Amino acid sequence: MRSSYLELVCPAGTPAALHAAVAAGADTVYCGFRDCTNARNYPGLNFDMDEMIAGVTYAHEHGCKVLVTINTFPRAGQEKSWHQAVDNAAIAGADAIILADIGLLDYATRSHPGLRRHLSVQASAANALSILFYREHFDIKRVVLPRVLSIEDVASLIQQTEMETEVFAFGSVGPMSEGRCFLSSYMTGLSPTHEGVCAPASHVVYQDDNHCIKSCLGSVTLNKFSKDEPAAYPTPCKGRYEANGRTSYLFEEPIGLNAVDILPQLKAAGVTALKIEGRQRSRAYVSKVVGTFRKALDDLAAGTQTHGSGDLKTMAEGGRETSGAYKKGWR
Amino acid sequence: MTENQNTQNSPAGKITLGPLFFHWTAEKRRDFYFRIADEAAIDSVYLGEVVCSKREIFFKEFLPVVSERLQKAGKEVIVSTLALVTSKREMSTVSAYADAGFMVEANDVASLQALHGRPHVIGPFINVFNESTRDYLVKNNATRIVLPVEMAAESVDRLAGGGAATEIEVMVFGRQPLSVAMRCYHARAHELNKDSCQFVCGLDQDGLQTNTVDQQPILAVNGTQTMSHGYVVLLQELAKLQNMGVSHFRLSPQDVDMARVSHVYRNVLDRKCDPAEALETLKAVTDTVPFINGFWHGSEGFAWVENRA
């Protein structure tokens, strides 16, 4: 049954977004606690313990599963907060936890053997051997695949490991191997691996500079663009740089990932679940994107034609879309 | 200075030469390692391709002769493996090294699986940020752990001290690797792509300088890898590192006189040279590339923080 059904996994940055995701047709939502134990630790976002319990209850009442993301790497000497998060997820009744750190996986395996463990994209497991390591050692039930793989790679991985996989269907194009990128801390001194924030808003500054906007991360200029040019997130990998005498988007353009057009291929590859990124986005985004994917998946299941991705373009980063690494030639 | 006292009490520490990140010609590499064998104050040498599997074939034929020469010179040889493994071909390379009985530096969890618990080194591309992860990997037979470049002094102190049942290695010289990717940025900078890259990464023997739009040199691109523009230099901090229990000090190969660099570090580790003086000597070797040490001091990685010791 599961194999022919693509599960839609949706972001919930706030309780309101969780409600919106459930209403728009999510099969599963994922969310995190209001601290540095998850990779979207933005001010005003995420769930405290009361909200988590209420969120899980609400989702379960509506036939929706909840995954709790605890995917940053505990800092030496401060592991207790991460252990607490794992314990709290278990208490709140989460259906699974999403982890990346080997030490934390070990803790969860020993302390809560019955709580399903998923391997986060932050663990950067991009090959069969790595996935088997995590399965043998920590009995992980699902792996979230890095965004650096083509559809052929994804299919081959599933064949080799026979593992449940979750792949990104909408969100950012992550050009770097995730969980192992130190560019943001190189520029700000704050580490995404521990603090859970890439390009922290506290270090982002926009300067209005005569018909031109300059975006800075800390003291580093990331980009200069004219006022009618589309903008990207102010992360180091989406900046303009000068190399070899040319100024360009050296790492990645301001463009979003949208896999709605390749759902049949992903399904054929044997993917279990599709992940919509965007816990930092608004509930308007959640409603719109989840709704669109719900419809596309229902059409796919019914064997009717999916109508293109046209309406999601405005939601995508930079107002443009790509199918990213899924298609060869991207790299 | 209480020089004599220090010499007696402090553990000296071993100097290692990390894997070469850049795409040098096979002959240049061979000559480079011969010189290391003959002249450098280095105890262990890591050989092998970490950045891009497409480069692997170029050096293969020289690998036996280079490792033999290094071992004859009394140096430990360790084989470093790829930092990002994705294809079946790359997996079989990793497995082949693991099965051949070499001491392997695992840079992707794939290597750990291929090693099946045989003794190995954990490279800086596997995240070891806390005690639990360290202890788990030690139980899995890691005999040495090279800490991630991002780590600050406080965390190093916790991981190197407190009865760590493993050797701890920290990178103290060279461009810091900041990210690995599937995409080749070197090829992109030349408007090519990875599959038709023409090996343009070979054009920049020390990395391709990358500036911000305000002309500030900030990064260095090396194929699929992104590095710091400046060289990390932990010379003034060496004594602290030694006292924390760090046992191995990694120099990452750059296109400079690495044998001389090794002696500068050796002298400071042995308290034969004052760090401030050593810094001046090092500047003469490395030319115009700025020095950085921000991560160690918990600030921006590209920063240089003067030591207040």
Next chain:
Amino acid sequence: MDESRLPVPLARVALRVIPESVLNRLTYLLIRRMQKIHPGLFQNLARLDAATVCIEPSDLPYRFVLKFGQGPTSLRTAPRAGYSCDAAVKGKLESLLNLLEGRIDSDMMFFSREIIITGDTAVVVALRNTLDREEIRLLDDISAMCGPVSNPARKVIVRVNKFMDHIKTSMKNAHERRYSRDADETAAKLECARLQEEIKALKFRLAKFEVRGKRMDASAL
């Protein structure tokens, strides 16, 4: 069409004619009313670091200052000059209201540059995330504030909304009829895509030559 929406043109006209002192009295009442309807929102706002955000509707003569965090929340008009806030959000009144009510995604407005953020980005992100936790219907809050006249007022507003939507739709249709060149456009788009591909291929070949040249230069040295 959504009938519970505040009619922006009406609001814009009203805001232009209401004297500043009255406006300040109204915003004070509105915040007080909202505190009763959305206690959670104000608790969450109080949890944030203290900050002031200048809200600048580009089509109004006023700017507003929103003060929140570590104390009571307030909204009032800003002095015309010489007042500095931690951050500023600029955009059309309609965009700002949509943002407040969570109808539209702020990142999307940011990507398309419909709203512009200056100053301390962290403050704006915190405010946005906190507002987004709450379902706000400004029209309901305002009509609740009007007491017994709220129902008739609501009816008028709904009618205005319908009328505005009707005008918008017919203008849009007229515009589309006038400029319907779909067929030409498709052909032009295809041609563009073909040319782009061709340019890409040429650039690619040129790049290879360049690399060859560089390599020869390097070996000549």
